[in-house]
Amino acid sequence: DAKTTQPPSMDCAEGRAANLPCNHSTISGNEYVYWYRQIHSQGPQYIIHGLKNNETNEMASLIITEDRKSSTLILPHATLRDTAVYYCIVRVEWEWGGATNKLIFGTGTLLAVQP
Amino acid sequence: GAVVSQHPSWVICKSGTSVKIECRSLDFQATTMFWYRQFPKQSLMLMATSNEGSKATYEQGVEKDKFLINHASLTLSTLTVTSAHPEDSSFYICSARDRELRGLESNQPQHFGDGTRLSIL
Numbered sequence A: 001d002a003k004t005t006q007p008p009s010m011d012c013a014e015g016r017a018a019n020l021p022c023n024h025s026t027i028s029g030n031e032y033v034y035w036y037r038q039i040h041s042q043g044p045q046y047i048i049h050g051l052k053n054n055e056t057n058e059m060a061s062l063i064i065t066e067d068r069k070s071s072t073l074i075l076p077h078a079t080l081r082d083t084a085v086y087y088c089i090v091r092v093e094w095e096w097g098g099a100t101n102k103l104i105f106g107t108g109t110l111l112a113v114q115p
Numbered sequence B: 001g002a003v004v005s006q007h008p009s010w011v012i013c014k015s016g017t018s019v020k021i022e023c024r025s026l027d028f029q030a031t032t033m034f035w036y037r038q039f040p041k042q043s044l045m046l047m048a049t050s051n052e053g054s055k056a057t058y059e060q061g062v063e064k065d066k067f068l069i070n071h072a073s074l075t076l077s078t079l080t081v082t083s084a085h086p087e088d089s090s091f092y093i094c095s096a097r098d099r100e101l102r103g104l105e106s107n108q109p110q111h112f113g114d115g116t117r118l119s120i121l
Helices: none
Strands: A009-013 A018-023 A034-038 A043-052 A060-066 A072-074 A084-090 A092-096 A098-102 A107-114 B004-007 B010-013 B017-025 B032-036 B045-051 B067-073 B077-079 B088-095 B116-120
Touching: A009 A018, A018 A084, A018 A107, A034 A060, A043 A060, A098 B045, A107 B017, B004 B088, B010 B017, B017 B032, B017 B088, B017 B116, B032 B067, B032 B077, B045 B067, B077 B088, B077 B116
Parallel strands: A009 A107, B010 B116
Antiparallel strands: A018 A072, A034 A043, A034 A084, A060 A072, A084 A107, A092 A098, B004 B017, B017 B077, B032 B045, B032 B088, B067 B077, B088 B116
């Protein structure tokens, strides 16, 4: 099962910042949080990942709370092309058989950017 | 950035046919690749982990004999849907992670292909 919960959908006005929340209250100390997005009929696109410090790249910023139980993905200036399903994922590092590094996808947040 | 290519992008075939899907890492080597399936309006479901030079590891409920995985090189994994039936119609997606980033490998992201849409008539 996915270790994260996200709102099923959100709207955002074009040009405004989109803030997508994610809860991961059972995250372990060395587990990373990854964000991907999937535009209709395409494979998921990597956005950003982090452990405990806030991260920023050319696509987005990732804010992780101090207790690491939640995070927020920020798209600073949303465009119509940012309309997609956004997935917040805590990677499964280990199972009984050893290291796995599996990504278990939850249901994600459908972000609709409105003109 | 890292590129993962899937082929074919879509395929339509008759019931009972076996279909092979290829997943290639174009500019990096991957000891591990992952195969997912996605039905309409649903999330991605992990089917199996493909390990270069060894047997694939399947998730619970996924039939090994139905979905044959071969990972014969560091840049290629194949998924064969054997004796496909209409219920196997789905969007199949693979992912891979660069094995060369020593020290950072543990947190490097997976990169996904653009998927293969399989329709069984």
